[in-house]
Amino acid sequence: MDPVSNTPSMPDRASRRDTALRDAAKELEAGFLAEMLKSAGLGETSESFGGGPGEEQFSSFLVQEQARAMVEGGGIGLAESLYNALKEREK
Numbered sequence: 001m002d003p004v005s006n007t008p009s010m011p012d013r014a015s016r017r018d019t020a021l022r023d024a025a026k027e028l029e030a031g032f033l034a035e036m037l038k039s040a041g042l043g044e045t046s047e048s049f050g051g052g053p054g055e056e057q058f059s060s061f062l063v064q065e066q067a068r069a070m071v072e073g074g075g076i077g078l079a080e081s082l083y084n085a086l087k088e089r090e091k
Helices: 010-037 053-072 079-091
Strands: none
Touching: 010 053, 010 079
């Protein structure tokens, strides 16, 4: 915090912007992975022992969270590539 103007200093502002940019890149990667997981058949209800309509309605949430967990575990590198490309555009 800048004591004179009582506003966040430049490094704090840049750090928050970088964090927000990295979070957005991770969400984009998670969305991409979720779509790929759906295309691979993850989240489809099984014929036997299916969970009924509730399982069908909430399976997309499970797939999205599994994709987020994959990103937090390192993902496929898409978030890092997006982040770096967006940082280059800022310069």
